[in-house]
Amino acid sequence: MASALGQWRQRIREYKNDLVQTYFNYRIEATNRPYGVAFRPKPYRFLLLLSHMRSGSSLLTHLLTTNPDIIGYGETHTNYTDANDFRELLKKVYWQAQDFRTLQDIQNLRMNHQYVMDKVLHNKKFLDHRFLTSEQIYAIFLLREPERSLASIADLKPHWNQQDTIEYYTGRMAMLVDYARLINNPQRMLVVTYEQLLDDTPRVLSTLQQFLHTQAPFTEEYKVLKTTGMKGVGDSKGKIKAGKIVRSQRQLTQSFPADLIERATQIHRDCQTSLIELCQSIDE
Numbered sequence: 001m002a003s004a005l006g007q008w009r010q011r012i013r014e015y016k017n018d019l020v021q022t023y024f025n026y027r028i029e030a031t032n033r034p035y036g037v038a039f040r041p042k043p044y045r046f047l048l049l050l051s052h053m054r055s056g057s058s059l060l061t062h063l064l065t066t067n068p069d070i071i072g073y074g075e076t077h078t079n080y081t082d083a084n085d086f087r088e089l090l091k092k093v094y095w096q097a098q099d100f101r102t103l104q105d106i107q108n109l110r111m112n113h114q115y116v117m118d119k120v121l122h123n124k125k126f127l128d129h130r131f132l133t134s135e136q137i138y139a140i141f142l143l144r145e146p147e148r149s150l151a152s153i154a155d156l157k158p159h160w161n162q163q164d165t166i167e168y169y170t171g172r173m174a175m176l177v178d179y180a181r182l183i184n185n186p187q188r189m190l191v192v193t194y195e196q197l198l199d200d201t202p203r204v205l206s207t208l209q210q211f212l213h214t215q216a217p218f219t220e221e222y223k224v225l226k227t228t229g230m231k232g233v234g235d236s237k238g239k240i241k242a243g244k245i246v247r248s249q250r251q252l253t254q255s256f257p258a259d260l261i262e263r264a265t266q267i268h269r270d271c272q273t274s275l276i277e278l279c280q281s282i283d284e
Contacts, residue, residue, distance in 0.1 A: 024094045034083035035136045037111055043136060046086055047115040050179055051142035052172040054152035056194035058234035060142055061119050062222035069214040072117030073097040073227045074234035081127045083134060089118055096227055123175045132182045139183055141176055141275050144194035146264035154254035166260055173271040180278040189279035196282050198247050207282050220245045
């Protein structure tokens with residue numbers, strides 16, 4: 001009897017999931033507007049969190065997507081060639097970033113967010129960069145000082161040697177500046193550091209609301225999603241499931257020689273200087 005009941009419940013869940021996904025897919029595919037969906041007159045804004053691995057991007061993602069104007073969940077691993085790839089992002093985000101377990105969750109079908117967000121940490125996700133010039137693209141650049149970043153990347157990627165780690169960090173810093181130059185509109189770009197996020201939190205949260213023009217403010221507490229801590233989506237090693245900013249940092253087992261740290265520090269400084277010139281910043 002228990003087994004039969006479990007099978008019946010599983011069929012109901014599968015049927016419900018199919019209905020929800022069919023509904024989202026219909027609204028997304030029923031229009032030719034790349035940033036729109038059916039029955040919604042206003043296009044979405046596409047919010048990119050552009051950063052590097054182990055930058056605190058999972059924390060910032062959760063702070064952003066807890067705001068009712070923004071939907072997202074972390075790295076979607078979408079490859080972007082042009083604006084039409086935004087449709088694939090919509091399908092992933094509207095399914096993965098929400099729960100459909102109770103009747104109250106029916107409100108999650110409304111698709112009324114202002115921003116749809118993706119987090120991008122690698123250079124090869126944009127197969128053609130020209131789509132970044134669209135007025136619908138907004139970007140938040142997040143940087144973290146290199147010493148802990150490099151050690152944390154090495155901890156995450158034990159199969160990488162130190163040269164691999166430095167090359168990733170160096171290449172990513174250069175690409176972030178290239179992205180900002182392509183977007184070329186300070187009204188649609190903001191640069192934040194992980195250190196500011198931890199040490200100057202109220203000002204960062206206030207700046208985020210001003211930059212994105214959201215009705216609701218941002219707070220230090222956030223929703224823990226079904227994807228929170230999922231490997232490949234975001235931080236699976238830290239304290240991301242706490243549901244709030246945790247300022248104590250875990251002990252790292254990796255270290256880099258002083259000359260490599262000095263080189264990375266200069267790269268980080270140059271990148272931050274360039275982004276501050278091109279974007280809005282917390283220091284303004």
